[in-house]
Amino acid sequence: MPAVVCLGVAGLHLVRLGGGGADVPRSGPPDRATELAHLLTALGTAAIFSPLGSPLPPLQWVVFFGLTGSWFTAVALRAGVLGGDAAHHVVHSAAMVFAVQVDAGRVVTTDPPGEHPAHGGAAAVAGPVAVLALLLAGYFAWYALRCLDRLRAVRRAGPTPATADAPVDAAGPVAVLARPRAGAWTLRAPETVQVAHVAMAIALSTMMLTLI
Numbered sequence: 001m002p003a004v005v006c007l008g009v010a011g012l013h014l015v016r017l018g019g020g021g022a023d024v025p026r027s028g029p030p031d032r033a034t035e036l037a038h039l040l041t042a043l044g045t046a047a048i049f050s051p052l053g054s055p056l057p058p059l060q061w062v063v064f065f066g067l068t069g070s071w072f073t074a075v076a077l078r079a080g081v082l083g084g085d086a087a088h089h090v091v092h093s094a095a096m097v098f099a100v101q102v103d104a105g106r107v108v109t110t111d112p113p114g115e116h117p118a119h120g121g122a123a124a125v126a127g128p129v130a131v132l133a134l135l136l137a138g139y140f141a142w143y144a145l146r147c148l149d150r151l152r153a154v155r156r157a158g159p160t161p162a163t164a165d166a167p168v169d170a171a172g173p174v175a176v177l178a179r180p181r182a183g184a185w186t187l188r189a190p191e192t193v194q195v196a197h198v199a200m201a202i203a204l205s206t207m208m209l210t211l212i
Contacts, residue, residue: 006200012192013036013038037072040065041065041093042200045203058101065100066093069093073090091136133212134209140202141201147194
């Protein structure tokens with residue numbers, strides 16, 4: 001079920017990615033880079049949850065998320081801010097690199113039938129891995145609550161005149177948000193974005209807990 005949810009979110013961001021830049025944030029990375037980052041995160045999370053295994057080797061996922069994290073790190077440094085959407089994507093990318101490596105390590109270190117499990121090095125890293133996974137699970141749980149607050153803010157804001165620079169995906173407080181028309185809820189509506197973010201944050205928090 002989590003894999004299906006993640007694939008659904010990936011499909012949403014794929015549609016938005018191909019739809020142009022109507023929801024461009026006031027500041028930060030281009031809309032296409034943001035949508036691509038969300039798309040990769042959703043696909044990577046779905047691959048980890050999938051009982052069929054990942055269609056790509058772990059190294060390729062690490063390269064993808066390493067490049068994504070590097071891009072948003074550069075964006076955050078150019079903006080000169082520690083918070084914001086770019087910083088969140090840096091955490092996203094780092095968390096995915098961590099999850100892919102831990103998941104791949106589990107597969108590689110699985111003991112064949114009849115052999116005793118290995119100790120020593122594997123046991124030495126188990127503690128730090130669990131602590132980091134727990135911290136990331138808490139972060140994504142907090143982010144899900146934050147996205148719920150944004151969703152409520154969007155609904156309270158009501159229909160407003162469409163503007164090209166409305167902060168749809170920014171990490172700061174939601175002020176004036178563009179909506180196509182009164183009551184509209186489309187794939188490009190702010191409400192849809194926040195619902196997708198909530199779903200992915202919950203999936204990521206759950207995934208981190210499974211790594212402990």
